[in-house]
Amino acid sequence: MSDKKKDKKKGAKSRDGDEVDELRVELLNAQFDLRKQDFSLKILLTGIDRRAVEETYDLLHEWLDARYIDADPCPDRTDEERERPFMWRYARMIPMDGRIGVQLDAWAKELVFERIVGTLDDAWFDLRLREVATFTRSLTDDGNVVLRLFFDLTKEQLEQRLRDAEEDPLKSWRVTDAERRYVAGYDDVRPLFDHAIERTGAADAPWIRFENLERDARDLAVGRAVRDAILGGIERRKVPQPPPAVRLPAPATSVLSEADLTSKLRKPEYKERLAELQLRLAKLASAAAQEGRSSLLVFEGWDAAGKGGAIRRLTGAMDARDYKVIPIAAPTEEERRHHYLWRFWRHYPRPGQMAIFDRSWYGRVLVERVEGFATEAEWSRAYEEIRDFEEMLMETGAPLAKFWLHIDADEQLQRFEDRQDTPYKKHKLTDEDYRNRKKWDDYVAAVDEMVERTSTRAAPWHIVPANDKRFARVRVLEIVCDLLENALDS
Secondary structure, eight states, X not given: OOHHXXXXXXXHHHHHHHHHHHHHHHHHHHHHHHTTSSOOEEEEEEESOXXXXXXXXXXXXXXXXXXXXXXXXXXXXXXXXXXXOTTHHHHTTOOOTTXXXXXXXXXXXXXXXXXXXXXXXXXXXXXXXXXXXXXXXXXXXXXXXXXXEEEEOOHHHHHHHHHHHHHOTTTGGGOOHHHHHHHHTHHHHHHHHHHHHHHHOBXXXXXEEEXXXXXXXXXXXXXXXXXXXXXXXXXXXXXXXXXXXXXOOOOSSOGGGGSOTTOOOOHHHHHHHHHHHXXXXXXXXXXXXXXXXXXXXXXXXXXXXXXXXXXXXXXXXXXXXXXXXXXXXXXXXXXXXXXXXXXXXXXXXXXXXXXXXXXXXXXXXTHHHHTTSSOHHXXXXXXXXXXXXXXXXXXXXXXXXXXXXXXXXXXXXXXXXXXXXXXXXXXXXXXXXXXXXXXXXXXXXXXXXXXXXXXXXXXXXXXXXXXXHHHHHHHHHHHHHHHHHHHHXX
C-alpha cells in the first residue's frame, strides 16, 4: 500500500474515532438528563442478524452508564412465567422513570419461534401481536419512549457469514445452533418477523431497521438512535398535552341510584345463608386450587361501605394458602415512577390462587380523577387501558369479578361515628374520610363513568347494596361462588 493510501486510511480511522468519542459523550449527557425526567426509555433489540443483536446489547452496556440500565437478556420462559398471562413477564420489566430498559429479543423472537414450532397458530400469533401493540401504546401514551431496533440480513448474506465463520478456526467455535437454525429456517422465519413488525409498528414507537452495516457504522447508527430517542422524549415533554378525547355525556340517572339500599337480611336468615355459602365456597376454592385455576376479585366502594367485612367472610371459608389479599394504598415513590398498572401486574396470582384486591387499578379513574392526582388526559385514556389490561389478565382463563359496595351518605356518616366510638375500629377513620364526603357528587359521577366504560361481558361490575352489611356479605359470596363454579365448569 502506498504512503498516500496509508495516510488516507489512517485519517478515516481518526475521523471515525473522533466521531465515536463525541457521540459517547453526547449519549452519557443524554442519559444523565434522562435521569431527571418523568419518563423512561425502553429499547428492544432483535432481528435476523443474531451477531449484530448480541454485539449491540454489549455495546449499550459499554457506551452508557450500566448502573442506570435495566437490562434483561430474556432467556427462555421459566415455569412461573409460563403459568402467567403472556404479557406478565414483560410488564414487570417496565423501567422506572429516568432509566433505560434494554431487552434482548423479548417477545419478538419468542413469538416467531412459537409460531414456527406450532405452539401458536395464526390466530393466536395475531392475538399476541395485538397485545404487544396495546401494551406498547399504553407506555408511549404515558410519555415513555420505546425504541425498537431490527438487525437484518438477506438469506445469501446470512449463509455466506455462516460459511466464513465455520471455515475460520478462530471464529468457528463462536457459531451457535441459533445461527444455524436461522439459516435453515430463513424462508419461514423472515415472513413472520416482517408480519410482527407490520402489526406492532406505530408512529410513536417505530421499528428501525439496520441492514448489513459494517460494525463501526452500525454502532454509530445505534448510538445516534438512542441519543435522539432520549432528547426527542425530553423535547416532547415540553410541549403542552393535547386535550383529552371527547368524554361520554353524563347519564340521566346514576347507576348507583338503581341499587336497592333497602335490601336487608334478618340475622337468623343471614347466619343460615352465610354458613351455606361459605361451605360452597370452601369446596369450590379447593377444587380451583387443585385444578390450578386462578381468579381475581376487585373491591371498590365508599369509605366504610364494608369491603373489609365482605373480604373476611370470603377468606374465612378458604384455606389461607389459596388466597392473597392485596390492600392498595397510595403508590410508593417507586410505584409513582412506573406506569400506574405496573404495581398491579406484579400481584397476578399463582395457579390455583385467588387474588383479592382491596381497592385497585380503578383508583386512576376514581380518587386520582376526583382529587386531581391524575391529569384529565391521563384518567380519560385509562378506561381503555384498564379494559385491555383486564382482558390480558383473564387470558389464561382466570375469571375476574368487580364489586362496588354502595351505601348512602347518611349510612356512611353513621358508620364514621360508630368507628369513632369503637376503640378497635378507631384506627380506620381518618381526616381524609371526612374530606372525601364533601366530594360525594363528584365521586358519583366518576363511578357512573367507570361502570359505563369498563363493565364488559367477561368482567361486569356488580353494584352491591350495602346499607345492610349482612345482605352485602351474602350477595358477594353468592357472586364469587357462581364465578368459580362457571370457571370450573368451563
